[in-house]
Amino acid sequence: MADRSEVELRAQALETLLIQKGLLTEAGIDDRIALFNERVGPMNGARVVARAWVDAEFKSALLRDATSAIAPYGFVGGQVDKLVVVENTPEVHNVVVCTLCSCYPWAVMGLPPKWYKDPAYRSRVVREPRKVLAEFGLNVPPEREVRVWDSSAEVRYMVLPLMPERLAGVDEDTRIAAIQRDTLIGVAEVQ
Template structure:
């Protein structure tokens, strides 16, 4: 029967959770709700709406760059890990890239939880040291005349990239534009998709 039992990691988590629940430190139903939120509700589709709004509304864009958290909250995206958001804008001259060199700090309300590569040692170690090489591995050619700025997210400040609006998207609605904004475009490892 033991081959149907939990592995060592599952046992460690089960032991810790059952102790913390018994002692009243955590509520398992609140944990269920939290997991449901991050598995199904919060994700890059939130950030894509922020970007599309900024592309189509110059006043909103100005507010977003001046105070990221407040402008993002206007769209209803608030909460954990979104308290101090800074939005950095890509232009023809500047490309921004976000990393967390310490661990995995990430703007949950607009992007959800980070992808595996964002948390992995190679990306965390190399994004600051050789950002152009890292971008190249993501298939991004950044011209020598373009300045690459790398932003190190922390437990206190989290960055979101406002990608460049793709050419040929004049006249598209914010809703359609949001469909062009990928998670990677908002981390800085991709450009917004062409329509």
């Protein structure tokens, strides 16, 4: 049986060939995956964030040991063996990358976007995070520190974004719906 990397390369080769032959487009595949993501219900990470915003005890447990804090949710497997949640504050903005490949906590963040694997994102976000974030439409003021967290096979990171004022006092479903995947990676703020 082929090992993981070998089969992954064959999948990538097949996709490339089918795109070259004009039978598929990369954007078409991305769109389908995005649609899929929406249809499989709210991302688990959004549920966790929506709760942490209003439950101080849960939030503190989450920041202390995210793996244990989310255990009761039963998001088993899917690369959350060791999850670390990093909190955005008015003083600090966090962003997640995996510089070597594309480690990503599937179980809490859903399907990863294609650009997350892009070598340009992976290298540039470490070197010039403010510039990369600005390209995503997120301008972090100079006085706000930017911290870049490098995921690995052993540790995955998720950002706990700031809750916008408009979400204070709204019900949980509304909060969950407001939390987009990109805010958990740290390339966007919750609007």
